[in-house]
Amino acid sequence: MRFFILGPVEVATADGPASVARPRHRALLAYLLLQANQVISPDQLIEAIWGGAEPSSARSQIHVALSELRRALRKLGLDEVIATRPGGYLLALADDELDAGRFGRHVEAARDLRKRDEVEESVRRLQAALGLWRGHALADISAAYAQSARQALHEHRLNAHESLAEAELTLGHHDALLPALGKLVEQHPLRERLVCHLMLAQYRAGMQAEALLTARRLRARLVEEQGLDPSTRFSALEKAILNADPALDLAPRTITISAPPSDTTPAQLPLDTWGFTGRDRELAELDLLADVRDTPPVVLIVGTPGVGKTALAVRWAHRHGDRFPDGQLYVNMRGFDQDRPPLDSFAILRRFLSSLGVDPGATPEDVDEAAALFRSLLARRRVLIVLDNARSADQVRPLLPGSATCAVLVTSRNRLRGLVAHEGARLLQLGPLTEDEASDLLRVALAGRSDALAGGRDALAGGSDALAGGSDEDGDAAARQVALRCAYLPLALRLAAAQLTGQRHLTLADYARQLTTGDTLAVLDEHGDLDGAVSTAFRLSYQALPPATQRLFRLLSLLPGQDFAPVAAAALLGVSLATIRPRLEELCIGHLVSEHRPGRYAMHDLLRSYAVRTLESEEPEADRTTAARRLVDFYAETVFEAYPLLQPRRLAGDREVVYPPREPLRFADRASALDWHDQELENLVGVVALANAHAWHRRAWQLAADLLAYFIIRRRWPEWLSVLRTGLLSAERSGQPEGRAHMENALGVVHKQIGRYAAAREHYGRAIELAARAGNMRMVAAFNANLGGLAINEGDLEGGLRHLRTALSIPEYGQVPQYAVAAYINLGCALIDMERYPAAADALQRALMFADVADDTQQACYSHHNLAEIALRQGDPVTARRHAERQLRLAEEIGDPLRRASAHDSLASALVHEDQATARTHWLEARRIYRELDHQIAAVLDEWLAALDTFSDAAELAAADEARRRRCRHLI
Structure with missing residues (x-):
């Protein structure tokens, strides 16, 4: 038996939710539900229904109405719900039989969890509580008691919203909060706690100006409507935002991450040194130093250059690999590279987190937060970390695990006294061989x-x-x-x-x-x-070495990354792969380079320094420049060729002609193109800088623009920002407004993706202005479409529509399927949020048509996802299922795991009323994929799957599922 008052008053039956037909009967039932498990006298009922203005026949009317109410409930299968007791009537309820009671218990449990600092679980309970609401409480009750009861219930609801926002802010979900918080503040503009949460969310999302505007609006309303000043708490927050107080930034916290799939277990050790001899005493000493039970053993191997520190560490690591079944992480920290700066700790953390299965886009932007996430991932796991060529203790410190099940080997030319003194590192001084x-x-x-x-x-x-x-x-x-x-x-x-x-x-x-x-x-x-x-x-x-191999050795010092593939070496010399391979083999035989991992080569930092000296002393400057240009052109043309595999649409423009033309790599499929970019990332970033340094400015900004297709998939924000800043500098020096427009637009994309909406808006605005100055209306339209998508994310749906319609009104964009398709999808999303479903479906059907014409599988996938959502909201599971199944096929075709997960989610929602077991299977698969991506929707699905069996009828389940999907839409 279940009753619902958080919306229209309804009763759960075997056939689903049902309403008591007559208004007075519903009013009596609702009042008894509010006073459940208490004896209510006839006088109390009379007062509740008429509020002191009752007719003379009120008592007999109450008696008749109660008799009719009992009969109506019996017809619904509910016998003996209302009992007669001495002095009145009693409606007995168990704890979980009234939605308002379940709401209150969820909120109370969330409060207790928050006190214990179990924030994630507190969020889940609050979300479950708010998911019980189906509209205004007592929505179809007009009796005298209804207004005050409704206000009390809605006050509890607002308190829950405020508690949820506070907890979500603690978890760093400020971006996802913005649309819902903005709507709540519009509905309750004088509610200070809500306004404070919105201000903080805006500030953390990079929207400082908007946060201050929100504050000014509240001040003006308080003075105008109540003649009051805001509270001290509000004023303090306003002042802190104005001063950009660092105390407002998100505090570091430990994040619980589910175990990565087995195929992401890292095994990054370099190849063991062939012919390793001696060092028996040192290997035995390492056995002792690395066998510490109570704390994570950190062993520091120090010695002069060339003494074999790396070889010893790698030999020991290979020998004891079975002690660390959860993986071995390795990085050359470049602490003593003469020509390249040491790797910073944050860059290494990003690499390690990615190797452990964390989606790059989910990596915190703060080094302390990233280090906390790294420690959380390693808790109770057995992982070996080899930190080679460390420069300082500060470079190493964020990379240390917190679990005694892990071990760390650090090699350095320096003693790193801080690591020994403060982190308890055990020192192994490595001398020359006997x-x-x-x-x-x-x-x-x-x-x-x-x-x-x-x-x-x-x-x-x-x-x-x-x-x-x-x-x-x-x-x-x-x-x-x-x-x-x-x-x-x-x-x-x-x-x-x-x-x-x-x-x-x-x-x-x-x-x-x-x-x-x-x-x-x-x-x-x-x-x-x-x-x-x-x-x-x-x-x-x-x-x-033969002269040709000597030259290859010299020119390899131009490569900016830690390792390289033979094809890059061939590009340096302008020769074929068949020509380069024997020369690389000669360098390997001579131990001047080594095969770092299969198919990729590396050079010891001392050898690299020597190569730089020989390059400067033996290679004419003109020849060095020519080789560098060949390298830049190879990478630029390969990225250009790969672009359509990663992103079918791109804004065409004049490209710099290469003489003679360089043969780029060509890829068979999207996966191989992505893999190449992943392996060459450090070289790609460095090559953009190399082009800028040589004043090949058009080449530099064009390469930076073409890398958008890769970065928007992998979300490697620091590397992308580095590339774009260099690209923007080159575009400015080239005097080409189109180049600057491309860079400003891409910077807008990055800042939108990382939640810095104010900065994104500025970059998009400058991109539009520069494109207009260049007379490129297609770019003007494309950047307006991006600005429209940003406005929609911020909750400004009308503003988003204006920008999208501006984009689509420009023929060079709006009438070209490969460009207009994205704008129509954004338009459809805005209309869905505005609940204008027929218009949204029209926009998305047009997007689907354009995607088919442009052969853009990715945009077709997005279109089907949104069309499935429209069908679900309109109560058409058959159509929703058709679109979700099509989305799943397309997502599998393009290898997009995020869209596969959302397709399984939509399929489950379409099937749940027909076949709950199959629906659960789809939700479990969606959750598995979201977990692999370290996506926050995985936690939402945890809560949903736990609550799935608690819904007593189809209407309650459908309403809760729609509320969940609405919340998740802006997280994808």
């Missing part, structure tokens, strides 16, 4: 120097006459001499062995002499100049 270990390393590395080279003796045994230039003893002495001259450093020893292996005529004795003589070589002093030893070894290895 004389025996160094000799062993040489012998292992010289395994390729066969006895045929030695004229019949075994080179590996250290006694080849040809290698030693004499007896076995001479060979052993020469090996030890080389080891000494290489200062027993593994890097120098491997380079020496590589040169000896590659030059059949060179003996160990000859090589030992070269290390100490010759006008062009640095002579090691008697104290063992380590840097000199390494530089000398580099030089000898470099000089042993």
Whole structure:
């Protein structure tokens, strides 16, 4: 048995919700429900119905009405609901049989949860409470008691809205709050607590001016309507917003994230060093240092350049990989790279979080928040983190886990005393190899120097006459001499062995002499100049290369990223892949580059510094410039070619002609294009900067504009902002208003996506102005469409419609399907929010037609999603199901997980009244995908699935489901 008063008064029956037909019967029933489990006298009923103006027959009318009410309830299957008791009547209810009672218990539970700082669960309970409302309480009751009862219930509802907004602000959901909060403030403009929440949400969304305008409106209303000043709390908030007080920023908090899917378990360790020898004592010491039970073990491996810190860390990590089944994270922090700045902690956190399954768009923008999320993800997991080439303790500190189940290896040339003193890092000082270990390393590395080279003796045994230039003893002495001259450093020893292996005529004795003589070589002093030893070894290895391979080594220093693919190396030289591969192999054999991971190569930072010096001293400036231009053109043309796979529509414009034309990569499908962008991201960001530095300004801003298709999918905000700022600088220097317009528009897109609406509006406004100045009406229209979408997000539906209609009125845009399709979808979304469903359906059908003409599967997917929502709101599950199934097929075709999840959600809503088990299956699949994306809708579906069995009738379920979908629409 269930009753509903938070809306029209209704009764739950086996056939669904039903209303008591006669108004007076409903009024009596509602009053008894409000006074449930109490004996109500006839006089109380008379007062409630007539409010002191009752007729003389009031008592008999009450008696007759109650008898008729009982009969009406019996017809609905409810017997003995109202009982006669001494002194009056009683309606007995259990705790969950009245929606107002369930509402109150949800709110009370949410309050208790908030006191325990369980904010997410508190939000879920408040959302469940507000989801019980179906309109105005007691909507069809006009009896004397109704108005005061309605006001009391609505006060409780507003309090719940305010508590929910406060909790959502704590969780950082200010963007999603803005539309609903704006409407609530419009309806209750004098409610200070609501206005304060709206002001804070606007401020945190980057809308400081709007927040202050909201404050001024409240002040004016209070003075005009009540002659009052606002409260001290309000004034303090207004002042803090005016001063941009940092205390208003979202406080860091620990975020609970569900486990990533198994296929996102990271395994990022570089390849183990071939021929690793010695270091038994250090490996055993590492075993002890990394075996700490109560705190996360942090081991700091320090030593001079080339001493083998990375090799030791990677060898230990590979040896103990089974201790860390939840993954191994690795990063070269570039702490001592001469030509590139160290990686900042936030950039590394973004990489690690992405590797652990967090959608880049869900990564907090603050380094402390991102670090808290990282620690939360690692809680109770067994993960190994290798932080290679750290510069400082501050660079490392945000990357440390909080769980004792994880371990961290840090390598550095510095002792990082702060890490030892404050984080308890255990120190392992790595010195050069011993004389025996160094000799062993040489012998292992010289395994390729066969006895045929030695004229019949075994080179590996250290006694080849040809290698030693004499007896076995001479060979052993020469090996030890080389080891000494290489200062027993593994890097120098491997380079020496590589040169000896590659030059059949060179003996160990000859090589030992070269290390100490010759006008062009640095002579090691008697104290063992380590840097000199390494530089000398580099030089000898470099000089042993063929000239074409030497040139490749020099030019590789132009690559801005940590690693590269062979095709990028080929672009530098302007040669084919077939030509470049043997040269890369020669560099690998000589240990001047290494295969960092399959298909991608990297260069040690010391070697990179040496390559830069040789480039500056040996490569003519004109040739360096030509190589850099080839590299820029390769990346720019490849991104341009990939664009249609990622985003079917783009604003066409004049492109800089490349002479001679560079052959870009071409991709078979969207997935391979995305994968290439992911791997090349650091190089892409760097190449835009390289183009700007060489004053190739049109190329720089065009590449920045073309990267929109990738960034809008991956949502790598810091990298995108870096690219756009460089692109804008180039566009300004080029004097091309169209270029500046493209950059301003893309900056608007970024700021809208990250919730900085005020900044987005400014960028869109400048983009429109610049496009108009350039006379490009298509761009004017496109940027108006974007501004319209922003207005809709802010809750300004009429303003959004104006901008969209402006866009569509421009023929170059509105009559071209590939452009107009997005504007029609935004128009349809606005009309849905305005509940103008026929007009919304017309706009979306036109969008669907344009998407078909333009072969734009992504926009067709969006159109079907919104058409399904219209059908659901109009009570047409058959049509909704048809659109949702089509959306699902298209989302699977383009590989868009977010749209797959929303399609499953719509399908479930279309099926729930017909087949709740199948609907639940679709909701579970939607939740799984949302969790993989770390999307906040996953939490909404958690709550929904938990509440699904609590709805007693179809109407209540339908109303609650629609309320849930309305809330989720602006989260997708």
